[in-house]
Amino acid sequence: MKLLLKNIDEPGLATRAVYEARGGYEALRRALTMQPEQVHAEIEASGLRGRGGAGFAMGKKVSFLPKGAPHKYLVCNADESEPGTFKDRELMQKCPHMLIEGLVIAAYAAGIAEAFIYIRGEYVLQADILDRALAEAREAGYVGQRILDSEHTLSLVVHRGAGAYICGEETGLLDSLEGKRGNPRLKPPFPAIQGLYQGPTLINNVETLATVPAIVTMGGQEYARLGTETSKGTKLVSISGHVQRPGNYEIELGIPSREIIYGLAGGPPDGRKVKCWFPGGSSAPVLTGDDLDVPYDFDSLAKAGTMLGSGAIIVADDATPILDVAMKVAKFYRHESCGKCTPCREGTNWTVKMLERIAVGEATPMDLEIMASVCENIIGNCLCVLGDAMAMPIGSIIAKFRGELEETMQAARLRHEPLLSEGAHSGADAALAAQGAPGPSGAPQPAGPYQEAL
Amino acid sequence: MSTPTPTPSPGQSPDVRPSASGWDRATDSEKLPAEIPDPEVVQVPQQLREEIEGHMALYPDSTSAALPALMAAQRVHGWCSPEAIEQAACVMRVTPASLAAVASFYDMLETSPVGRHAIYVCTNISCSLRGADRIYESMRDAAADEPDLNVRSFECLGACDIAPMASVDGVYVGPLEEADIPRLIDDVRAGRPVLAAKQLAHRPCADREANA
Ligand SMILES: Cc1cc2nc3c(=O)[nH]c(=O)nc-3n(C[C@H](O)[C@H](O)[C@H](O)COP(=O)(O)O)c2cc1C
Ligand code: SF4
Ligand code: FES
Numbered sequence: 001m002k003l004l005l006k007n008i009d010e011p012g013l014a015t016r017a018v019y020e021a022r023g024g025y026e027a028l029r030r031a032l033t034m035q036p037e038q039v040h041a042e043i044e045a046s047g048l049r050g051r052g053g054a055g056f057a058m059g060k061k062v063s064f065l066p067k068g069a070p071h072k073y074l075v076c077n078a079d080e081s082e083p084g085t086f087k088d089r090e091l092m093q094k095c096p097h098m099l100i101e102g103l104v105i106a107a108y109a110a111g112i113a114e115a116f117i118y119i120r121g122e123y124v125l126q127a128d129i130l131d132r133a134l135a136e137a138r139e140a141g142y143v144g145q146r147i148l149d150s151e152h153t154l155s156l157v158v159h160r161g162a163g164a165y166i167c168g169e170e171t172g173l174l175d176s177l178e179g180k181r182g183n184p185r186l187k188p189p190f191p192a193i194q195g196l197y198q199g200p201t202l203i204n205n206v207e208t209l210a211t212v213p214a215i216v217t218m219g220g221q222e223y224a225r226l227g228t229e230t231s232k233g234t235k236l237v238s239i240s241g242h243v244q245r246p247g248n249y250e251i252e253l254g255i256p257s258r259e260i261i262y263g264l265a266g267g268p269p270d271g272r273k274v275k276c277w278f279p280g281g282s283s284a285p286v287l288t289g290d291d292l293d294v295p296y297d298f299d300s301l302a303k304a305g306t307m308l309g310s311g312a313i314i315v316a317d318d319a320t321p322i323l324d325v326a327m328k329v330a331k332f333y334r335h336e337s338c339g340k341c342t343p344c345r346e347g348t349n350w351t352v353k354m355l356e357r358i359a360v361g362e363a364t365p366m367d368l369e370i371m372a373s374v375c376e377n378i379i380g381n382c383l384c385v386l387g388d389a390m391a392m393p394i395g396s397i398i399a400k401f402r403g404e405l406e407e408t409m410q411a412a413r414l415r416h417e418p419l420l421s422e423g424a425h426s427g428a429d430a431a432l433a434a435q436g437a438p439g440p441s442g443a444p445q446p447a448g449p450y451q452e453a454l
Numbered sequence: 455m456s457t458p459t460p461t462p463s464p465g466q467s468p469d470v471r472p473s474a475s476g477w478d479r480a481t482d483s484e485k486l487p488a489e490i491p492d493p494e495v496v497q498v499p500q501q502l503r504e505e506i507e508g509h510m511a512l513y514p515d516s517t518s519a520a521l522p523a524l525m526a527a528q529r530v531h532g533w534c535s536p537e538a539i540e541q542a543a544c545v546m547r548v549t550p551a552s553l554a555a556v557a558s559f560y561d562m563l564e565t566s567p568v569g570r571h572a573i574y575v576c577t578n579i580s581c582s583l584r585g586a587d588r589i590y591e592s593m594r595d596a597a598a599d600e601p602d603l604n605v606r607s608f609e610c611l612g613a614c615d616i617a618p619m620a621s622v623d624g625v626y627v628g629p630l631e632e633a634d635i636p637r638l639i640d641d642v643r644a645g646r647p648v649l650a651a652k653q654l655a656h657r658p659c660a661d662r663e664a665n666a
Contacts, residue, residue, distance in 0.1 A: 002661075002663060002664055002666060005659055005661050005664035005665070006664070006665070006666075007665060008659045008661075008664050008665060009658045009659055009664065009665050010665065071514075080612050081609070081610065081612065082610070083578045083579050083580065083609070083610035083614075084579070084580055084610065084614055085610075085612060085614075086612045086613055086614055086615055088612075089612050089613065090659060093655075094659075114514070120612065121521075121525070121560075121562045122562070122574070122608075122611050122612065122621060122624075123612065124624030124625075125624070125625070125626070125654075125655055157512045157513070159518070159521075159522075160521065160522065160525070161521065161560070162521050162524070162525060162560035162561070162562040162563050163560045163561030163562035163563075164559060164560050164561060165609065176521070177518060178515065178517060178518055179515075179517040179518045179519060179520030179521065179556065180517075180520070180556060181555060181556055181559040182559060182560075197514055197515055238614065238615070240580035240614035240615055240617060241579070241580045241583045241584070241614070241617075242583055242584075245660055246580075246614065246615045246616075246617065246660065247615045247659065247660020247661065248615070248659060248660055248661060249660060249661040250661055250664065264661070265660075282578075282579055282610075312614075314579055314580050314583075314614070316583055320583065324582070325579065328578065328579040328582055329579065332578060332579070332609055332610075335609060336609065338559075
């Protein structure tokens with residue numbers, strides 16, 4: 001069943017004319033004949049869960065907005081920066097009107113008159129296409145004052161970011177949209193109560209909003225027949241890494257993961273096997289080749305100790321050193337930490353440094369313990385979950401690939417042993433000393449300056 | 455810039471942290487508060503002014519135009535130079551410091567002079583699994599003598615389906631092979647569409663059952 005990719009490569013689909021010829025904006029017309037509460041009820045009945053990462057029910061989020069408040073906002077999260085994720089990109093590039101239609105309907109259901117699309121600055125082509133589509137939609141009376149002669153009015157602005165993963169986090173996004181650094185805010189208050197310009201704000205992902213027209217067309221109950229009991233509907237899956245046919249696929253939630261990785265994407269190159277895979281972007285704890293039968297839906301993946309996240313599967317085959325995977329992940333979060341919370345800012349940095357010590361042969365098995373405890377101390381102790389988003393996959397890699405990490409460490413140590421025994425500078429000693437632990441030489445070391453340990 | 459006299463902070467003698475200058479010399483209390491640049495004094499190119507004012511008009515609060523304003527100023531000046539920031543601040547009626555703080559947060563805003571063509575090579579995980587780190591090294595080497603090219607390694611650009619990939623002045627190309635690099639650089643130099651056959655814009659959806 002294809003709802004989002006139905007006509008995706010049709011020439012000209014990005015224009016209003018072709019989109020309308022394929023039934024586009026019919027859902028909006030229909031929604032405007034209903035009461036906003038009825039449209040909201042259809043969204044609730046569909047069971048649609050957010051496609052941006054957290055999987056929160058969209059209908060429920062709408063119901064958190066205070067009724068009748070004068071300045072409420074709808075913000076579409078098109079920041080799409082989670083490594084491995086590229087679904088929103090294809091939707092916005094090829095079918096921008098579907099997003100605009102979904103936005104207008106969602107705003108109607110939630111009683112909102114002002115909306116923004118926050119798109120990552122790197123998506124130049126997609127932002128240009130959105131701008132063009134928006135101009136067309138305005139001209140046709142789908143956006144603006146008294147839409148299609150109804151009481152519904154909506155202003156819509158495409159706002160381009162400038163390169164920062166943290167601006168995908170909803171409150172970081174709001175600060176960025178207000179023209180500030182993209183530092184996340186303390187929650188509560190949640191954006192639904194106090195968000196953009198202090199007003200109640202509904203924030204949804206591109207794919208979530210683009211699904212709304214299909215829900216109005218089919219009816220919420222009909223949509224809810226797709227997928228599983230608690231993960232309803234279809235989902236775009238971005239699959240990349242070591243697979244033969246990387247790309248976006250629209251699946252019904254709940255199919256076996258193997259069917260996506262092998263069936264749709266062709267699996268790793270011939271002769272290779274899946275070593276590990278991230279089921280929901282690089283923030284999701286990894287699974288291994290033994291977990292390929294886990295059904296691909298929110299709850300089955302949660303039960304397997306990981307998450308569906310943004311629906312981005314990254315596959316690494318058995319020729320990949322696990323240390324490389326861990327290093328890439330940790331470095332990404334270190335680079336993207338906004339720096340506001342100490343556990344995240346320092347913890348991501350420490351993790352990278354410790355992985356580097358494994359690589360150069362300065363680590364001891366105890367370092368894995370320290371690294372795991374650094375990760376534990378990040379989780380739940382920060383303003384947003386960016387820190388957790390490093391701690392969880394790294395923690396899972398340490399737990400599942402401990403043997404390999406120890407071997408890598410030992411091999412690197414042997415390569416560097418001569419250097420170490422000559423008494424060359426050892427970052428490992430300094431770091432242990434900073435922890436107040438005895439260095440490998442046995443005797444407690446004087447506490448060195450913090451910077452040197454890092 | 456004059457060095458202010460260090461003010462010992464309460465409860466901490468200055469020699470406890472001899473190297474941590476930031477703690478003891480956090481502010482210069484002699485300095486006047488930052489001011490919003492005077493439009494009578496600061497010359498802003500007409501087109502830039504209009505572009506920024508256009509953005510400001512889009513939002514309930516004009517401060518929201520900070521990113522588009524900085525991007526526009528960067529296009530004019532090549533980077534977020536003090537002059538670029540002063541001009542944007544002048545139009546937006548905010549202090550240059552408030553915009554400088556914003557500029558330093560975002561990867562696409564340059565806080566030092568760079569070549570005019572932005573080549574972002576993705577080296578995040580999916581691209582790196584497919585050889586991106588080597589592509590990046592080679593690209594950097596190939597552009598070493600080209601001051602016009604700003605080659606940077608970048609985090610996931612949202613196009614892992616064409617890994618390893620790069621964004622060249624905003625145009626996504628991939629999957630890249632080492633052999634593509636000279637051609638890519640030639641194209642940029644000549645102002646031609648970059649690697650026309652490898653542009654993401656022309657790529658069909660991977661899902662074979664899409665379009666059914
Ligand atoms: C560090 C971080 C980055 C995020 N990046 C994105 C993103 O790029 N796009 C997105 O839609 N959601 C992202 N999210 C999730 C958003 O905070 C938010 O949950 C989502 O936009 C809500 O929309 P949904 O309910 O439709 O999924 C991110 C969250 C975190 C913590
Ligand atoms: S957890 Fe990290 S990214 Fe999130 S607010 Fe804290 S420091 Fe910033
Ligand atoms: S990892 Fe390179 S584009 Fe995503």
